Amino acid sequence: MEATATLPSWRINLATIAALMARSKNELLRVPGAAIPGVLAPTIFFLGLNGVFGALTQLNGFTTGSYEAFIVPVSMLQGAGFTGAAAGVNLARDMESGWVDRLLASPAPRWVLLAGTVLAASVRALIPATFVLAIALALGAEWPGIDGFLIAYLMVFAMAGVGACWGAFLALRAKSQSAAPLMQSGMMALTLLTPAYAPLALLSGWLHAVAEVNPATDVLEAARQGFVGGVTWADTWPGLLAVAGLLVVLGALALRQMRRTAA
Amino acid sequence: MPAIVAEKLERAFGAVLAVQGIDISVEEGEIFGFLGPNGAGKTTTVRMLTTLLLPTGGSASVAGHDVRTEARAVRASIGVALQEAALDPLMTGRELIRLQATLQGIPTAEGRRRADSLLERVGLEGAADRRVGTYSGGMQRRLDLAAALVHEPRVLFLDEPTTGLDPVSRKTIWEEVRALNDDGTTVFLTTQYLEEADQLADDVGIIDSGKIVAEGTPERLKAEIGNPHLELHLADGSVAEAEARLGEIGRLLPPKDGRCVMVEVPNGPADIPRVVRALDEAGIAVESLELVKPTLDDVFVAKTGYHLASEDEEDAETEPVG
Amino acid sequence: MSTAALATNLRVVRGLGMRSVRQTFRRPQLIAPIIVFPTLLLAIQTGGAAAAVELPGFPEVQSFLQFMLAGAMMQSMMLAGNSGGIALAVDIEMGFVDRLFAAPIPRFAIVLGRLAGTAALGLFAAVWFLVIGLIFGAEIEGGVAGALLAVALITAAALAVGGLGAAIALRTGSASVVQGLFPLVLVLLFLSSAFFPEELMIEPAKTIAEYNPLSFIVEGVREPIISGIDATDTLVAVAAIVGIVIVGLALSARALRHRLRVG
Numbered sequence: 001m002e003a004t005a006t007l008p009s010w011r012i013n014l015a016t017i018a019a020l021m022a023r024s025k026n027e028l029l030r031v032p033g034a035a036i037p038g039v040l041a042p043t044i045f046f047l048g049l050n051g052v053f054g055a056l057t058q059l060n061g062f063t064t065g066s067y068e069a070f071i072v073p074v075s076m077l078q079g080a081g082f083t084g085a086a087a088g089v090n091l092a093r094d095m096e097s098g099w100v101d102r103l104l105a106s107p108a109p110r111w112v113l114l115a116g117t118v119l120a121a122s123v124r125a126l127i128p129a130t131f132v133l134a135i136a137l138a139l140g141a142e143w144p145g146i147d148g149f150l151i152a153y154l155m156v157f158a159m160a161g162v163g164a165c166w167g168a169f170l171a172l173r174a175k176s177q178s179a180a181p182l183m184q185s186g187m188m189a190l191t192l193l194t195p196a197y198a199p200l201a202l203l204s205g206w207l208h209a210v211a212e213v214n215p216a217t218d219v220l221e222a223a224r225q226g227f228v229g230g231v232t233w234a235d236t237w238p239g240l241l242a243v244a245g246l247l248v249v250l251g252a253l254a255l256r257q258m259r260r261t262a263a
Numbered sequence: 264m265p266a267i268v269a270e271k272l273e274r275a276f277g278a279v280l281a282v283q284g285i286d287i288s289v290e291e292g293e294i295f296g297f298l299g300p301n302g303a304g305k306t307t308t309v310r311m312l313t314t315l316l317l318p319t320g321g322s323a324s325v326a327g328h329d330v331r332t333e334a335r336a337v338r339a340s341i342g343v344a345l346q347e348a349a350l351d352p353l354m355t356g357r358e359l360i361r362l363q364a365t366l367q368g369i370p371t372a373e374g375r376r377r378a379d380s381l382l383e384r385v386g387l388e389g390a391a392d393r394r395v396g397t398y399s400g401g402m403q404r405r406l407d408l409a410a411a412l413v414h415e416p417r418v419l420f421l422d423e424p425t426t427g428l429d430p431v432s433r434k435t436i437w438e439e440v441r442a443l444n445d446d447g448t449t450v451f452l453t454t455q456y457l458e459e460a461d462q463l464a465d466d467v468g469i470i471d472s473g474k475i476v477a478e479g480t481p482e483r484l485k486a487e488i489g490n491p492h493l494e495l496h497l498a499d500g501s502v503a504e505a506e507a508r509l510g511e512i513g514r515l516l517p518p519k520d521g522r523c524v525m526v527e528v529p530n531g532p533a534d535i536p537r538v539v540r541a542l543d544e545a546g547i548a549v550e551s552l553e554l555v556k557p558t559l560d561d562v563f564v565a566k567t568g569y570h571l572a573s574e575d576e577e578d579a580e581t582e583p584v585g
Numbered sequence: 586m587s588t589a590a591l592a593t594n595l596r597v598v599r600g601l602g603m604r605s606v607r608q609t610f611r612r613p614q615l616i617a618p619i620i621v622f623p624t625l626l627l628a629i630q631t632g633g634a635a636a637a638v639e640l641p642g643f644p645e646v647q648s649f650l651q652f653m654l655a656g657a658m659m660q661s662m663m664l665a666g667n668s669g670g671i672a673l674a675v676d677i678e679m680g681f682v683d684r685l686f687a688a689p690i691p692r693f694a695i696v697l698g699r700l701a702g703t704a705a706l707g708l709f710a711a712v713w714f715l716v717i718g719l720i721f722g723a724e725i726e727g728g729v730a731g732a733l734l735a736v737a738l739i740t741a742a743a744l745a746v747g748g749l750g751a752a753i754a755l756r757t758g759s760a761s762v763v764q765g766l767f768p769l770v771l772v773l774l775f776l777s778s779a780f781f782p783e784e785l786m787i788e789p790a791k792t793i794a795e796y797n798p799l800s801f802i803v804e805g806v807r808e809p810i811i812s813g814i815d816a817t818d819t820l821v822a823v824a825a826i827v828g829i830v831i832v833g834l835a836l837s838a839r840a841l842r843h844r845l846r847v848g
Contacts, residue, residue, distance in 0.1 A: 007370055012365075015365050015371065016366055016368075019362050019366075020362075023351070023358075026351075026353040026354065027353070030353045030394075033765055036765060036768075037765055037768055040768050041768050044768050044772050045771070047775070048775025048776070048790075050787065050790075051775060051786055051787050051789075051790025052781045052787075052790065053780075054786070055637075055785045056637060058640060059636050059637075059639065059640065061636070067787075097347065097349065097350075097351075098346075098347035098348070098349035099349050099350070099351055100349075101345055101349050102343075102345075102366075102410075104314075105313050105314065105315055105341070105345075106338055106366035107339040107367065107368065108366050108368075109335075181617035181622075182617075185618075185621050188625055188626075189625060189629075192626075192629040192633075193629060195633075197629070197630065198634060203632055203633060203635070204631070204649075206632060207628075207629070207632025207633060207635075208632075
């Protein structure tokens with residue numbers, strides 16, 4: 001007797017995505033100390049960058065005197081990128097152990113399986129982001145306003161999804177953890193080849209050129225708005241468009257790769 | 264309608280042909296044993312039939328659905344327990360079966376009920392809330408089996424279900440497979456153990472280097488190879504005399520040593536009384552008597568020229584590679 | 586120690602050392618983070634903060650890249666030390682170290698052999714960044730002698746830091762603990778003059794950097810590159826390295842005794 005689904009398929013899909021997301025929390029809660037690097041690294045970067053490059057605000061071209069405010073969004077997005085890449089590493093590990101076979105041999109649609117991984121990463125990324133923000137505020141950075149806060153968090157959520165799609169794509173291709181450094185350096189390059197450390201005008205030749213075409217620049221500027229000034233639609237929509245574009249492209253690549261991994 | 268059909272099923276990896284155009288037909292309610300050494304192509308075949316790998320040639324259908332074009336329907340009809348028990352060490356046994364239920368589209372409450380009953384059925388209700396990482400090998404296999412059954416599949420694929428298990432755990436799995444089959448589930452199992460194929464399978468396919476070299480019921484395959492024979496060691500009396508007497512009952516075989524007589528007994532154990540009486544009448548005393556039946560290994564040797572290597576075979580020779 | 590015993594020990598160290606070096610360079614996925622990330626970061630930081638050279642008080646340099654090379658080398662070196670510790674911890678977890686302990690070889694030979702791989706990696710990293718620098722137009726003001734000095738200091742520092750990593754590995758016997766210390770590595774480096782001149786750093790990072798032994802090593806490596814060999818800087822760097830070596834040796838010895846007691 002075949003399993004007869006008594007629920008409409010959208011409910012089944014939702015339940016499956018929720019179940020996969022629930023599983024991903026085990027990584028944080030059931031492995032002692034596993035959460036710490038992911039949560040701490042962005043905060044460490046934030047504190048370090050601030051201590052090291054803080055004097056840059058003296059240069060012409062900086063619209064804000066507070067380097068903390070300037071780089072908080074960088075650290076938040078960096079954390080998002082790494083959380084996403086880590087989801088890719090976990091997927092690769094799951095492929096090596098055969099766990100992914102269990103998922104692929106089930107009737108769950110491939111996009112549902114991918115969505116579970118991606119959404120789990122997006123939600124997880126909010127944790128280090130909150131940590132960094134809390135530390136920054138404690139150090140005297142100004143509250144970005146509720147609109148600035150929400151946009152920054154939205155960008156973090158979406159960027160982690162981008163990282164997870166990229167990581168999943170590589171994991172499904174390599175079928176092993178060997179691609180892990182590429183997952184991480186890819187996201188590092190994406191998030192940092194931007195006006196991360198200094199405004200666009202102050203970037204040196206080649207970086208200026210790259211940052212101008214990098215979609216992550218728009219994402220960063222959108223996330224940064226509230227911290228360095230006011231939130232405007234003109235600064236927001238390019239970021240939304242950019243991150244949506246990245247999600248569509250990398251998500252499609254990952255989905256295609258997942259479909260290729262089995263019939 | 265056959266539960267599993269494969270026609271000229273083929274899989275190439277680059278220049279290597281791992282599965283070379285095989286034909287399989289498994290009826291509903293049957294236990295099919297796919298027997299062969301490591302690297303023969305068993306796992307590759309299973310992965311194609313369970314839609315985890317696309318064939319590069321030929322066709323296959325499971326539960327009436329084509330593995331290429333109706334993959335999702337195939338997945339809804341099959342239960343799969345693969346060679347690497349695909350478990351998550353951080354989850355508990357109960358959580359894992361519940362997740363499998365969700366993946367199969369079973370509503371939450373029903374999924375929980377089934378998980379509880381399956382855990383009890385495979386004897387894991389005590390360990391159900393412990394992490395899978397703490398389970399022994401036998402427990403993990405039982406959990407894998409339970410998870411494969413959560414949606415009451417029509418066809419069950421077991422890839423080397425008892426490899427690496429101790430004899431007790433092995434027997435437990437066998438009992439469970441038999442019970443499932445009694446309920447009507449078709450079982451496709453791969454194994455490198457002769458005894459497993461012999462004991463469990465209604466039908467056996469022997470695969471070597473990507474090709475099926477023999478197929479049929481275990482009895483028929485063994486009968487094809489030859490009849491059972493009796494091996495007698497004489498305590499007293501003339502070997503020639505014994506051979507003369509026994510030659511009337513069955514064909515004589517070349518003896519192993521001086522005091523040994525070997526005679527084919529086409530009717531198996533039923534011929535033993537005749538043999539004993541014949542020797543008794545001739546005054547020949549027998550020290551020991553052994554009935555030797557052909558095994559599936561003999562079948563394998565006859566078809567391929569070498570032994571099927573396995574842990575419980577004492578005369579296992581080197582495993583073929585690839 | 587008799588000459589025969591010395592010869593044996595050297596053979597042992599060489600044997601273990603070659604194993605360690607082979608292990609290190611045979612797995613690209615492990616080397617990649619040690620070389621690729623710092624290179625990426627170097628590119629991003631020099632592109633992003635290049636304008637820093639215009640800050641009043643910035644030392645005389647040909648370019649920001651020239652300034653940053655030492656920092657990149659230090660980063661690689663620290664990661665190499667961390668990775669050496671992880672490798673030793675893995676050996677302990679696998680039981681390989683038990684095999685060594687049961688053999689008639691002195692304990693320090695085991696640690697030294699392990700560190701050979703770390704030193705080789707440090708050397709590789711130093712040469713790598715010198716080459717990168719030269720390719721992208723940075724000049725080594727101290728000439729060939731200066732380059733050799735920088736490489737020697739980095740290699741020695743890799744040994745020293747590796748010794749600390751080994752001590753931690755011996756004490757904990759857990760690869761994941763050593764790996765979890767990676768964020769700490771970053772912190773120590775940020776709180777030094779690796780990435781920015783001490784004088785221009787922001788408090789409290791500035792004060793910490795003034796006393797951080799890593800700063801002394803960085804200066805010893807940087808001087809030959811940006812101006813020329815300076816005896817004082819070199820000696821101070823060597824003293825700092827020796828200091829770390831002594832601490833590492835002491836901790837390793839204690840950890841070894843503890844391990845042998847506890848089994």
